[in-house]
Amino acid sequence: MSDGLDLAGRVALVTGASGGIGGAICRRLAGNVAGIAVAYGSNAEPAEALAAEIVSGGGTARAFGSDMAAPDAPERLIDDVEAALGPVDILVANHGLARQARYEDVDAAIFDHTLAVNLRSPFLLARRALPGMRERGFGRVLFISSVAAFRGGVIGPDYACSKAGLHGLAHFLARRVAADGVTVNVLAPGFVETAMLPGDPQQLAKTTPVGRVGRPEEVADLALAILRNGYVTSQVFSIDGGTYPR
Numbered sequence: 001m002s003d004g005l006d007l008a009g010r011v012a013l014v015t016g017a018s019g020g021i022g023g024a025i026c027r028r029l030a031g032n033v034a035g036i037a038v039a040y041g042s043n044a045e046p047a048e049a050l051a052a053e054i055v056s057g058g059g060t061a062r063a064f065g066s067d068m069a070a071p072d073a074p075e076r077l078i079d080d081v082e083a084a085l086g087p088v089d090i091l092v093a094n095h096g097l098a099r100q101a102r103y104e105d106v107d108a109a110i111f112d113h114t115l116a117v118n119l120r121s122p123f124l125l126a127r128r129a130l131p132g133m134r135e136r137g138f139g140r141v142l143f144i145s146s147v148a149a150f151r152g153g154v155i156g157p158d159y160a161c162s163k164a165g166l167h168g169l170a171h172f173l174a175r176r177v178a179a180d181g182v183t184v185n186v187l188a189p190g191f192v193e194t195a196m197l198p199g200d201p202q203q204l205a206k207t208t209p210v211g212r213v214g215r216p217e218e219v220a221d222l223a224l225a226i227l228r229n230g231y232v233t234s235q236v237f238s239i240d241g242g243t244y245p246r
Contacts, residue, residue, distance in 0.1 A: 007032045007228060010138070011086045013078065015068070015125070016095030018043040020194030021144065023050050024216035025092055026061070028224045033090065035060040037081040041068060041095060060085070068095055068117045074124035087136065090227060091129050093122035094144040096163075100198055101156040111158045118162030123169055126184070130177055139182035140227045143170055147190040147240045154198050163188070167236050174234035183233035185226050189219050190240025209242035 012033045016022040018040040026036050027050075036054060038061055040047035047063040054061035062084055066077040078088055097117040101110070126141050133139025148155060149163040167186055174184040191204045192214040198204075205212045222239050226232060238244060 007090065009034045010089040011035045011037070011081070012090035012092065013037040013039060013081050013088045013125075013129075014092040014094055015039040015066075015077075016041070016093075016144070017050060017063075018045075018047040019094075020216040021189065021192060021219050022092075022094040024220035025094065025223050026050055026054065028217075028220040029090070029227075030054045030057060030059040030061070032224065032228075035062075035085040037061075037085055037088070038063045039077060039081075039095070040065055068121040069113060071116075071120075071124070074121050075128045078125065078128045082132075087132050088129050089133060089136065089138055090140045090142075091125055092142045092144065092223065092227075093125055093166075095121070096144070096146075096159075098155050098159050098198070100154070101158075103157045106156055106158050111161075114156075114158035115162050115165070118159070119165040119169070122166060126169075126173060130173070130182065133182045134177055134180035137181040139177065139180075141170075141173070141182070141184040142223060142226060143184075143186045144223075145186045145188040145236065147188055147238060147244050149188055149236075150238075150244045150246070170236070171234050178233050181230065183226075183230060185233060186236040187219065187223055187226065188236055188238045188240070189214060190238070190243045192216060192219060207243070208240070212241070214239060214241060 017038040038051045051061040051063040143166040145166045146163040148160045170186045
């Protein structure tokens with residue numbers, strides 16, 4: 001059973017890879033794994049460009065489109081990745097839907113759709129990937145959450161609930177697969193300068209103790225450290241500039 005410090009020979013699937021954090025995680029993984037599945041929802045161009053960038057740097061990567069609102073999409077995505085690149089040993093569920101809304105404006109349909117994308121699909125991805133990981137004696141699952149899971153945040157009640165749900169999901173799964181060499185953890189960023197940033201970076205920086213918003217590369221550095229460590233599991237790691245000390 002590997003301690004995981006060396007990820008060479010492993011195939012990684014990163015969802016939401018057309019965005020800032022997902023792209024940074026892919027780039028950070030590129031020199032450490034055998035292949036990367038760059039998964040996206042609807043924004044194909046940056047995902048394809050990122051895969052090409054990794055390949056041009058000597059790595060192996062391929063872009064895969066998948067609508068995570070569809071119940072069968074997670075299983076089909078992993079099927080496609082494994083057919084093209086090999087068994088998925090590293091799963092980074094980074095995709096997410098974030099729409100700012102007052103609680104009065106979030107109806108049943110909006111709430112259900114957000115949870116389908118942000119919570120149900122990460123579970124279904126893990127459900128599909130975990131049996132193979134356990135059989136091979138190695139696996140890494142990392143859910144990307146949000147500081148909103150602790151504080152409620154400024155986006156919406158559906159978003160906050162979906163991200164908090166990832167914490168419970170990780171704790172439930174982690175205990176059941178740890179003895180098989182599989183870790184399940186969560187990374188909860190605060191304000192990070194991406195297209196999903198809910199406001200002006202300069203204004204948001206004033207609410208952050210370190211005085212600035214985060215960079216995707218900083219999130220990716222911590223993600224890689226978690227993925228390389230075989231003794232860390234069932235943990236939620238915050239990276240939020242001191243916004244929510246625990």
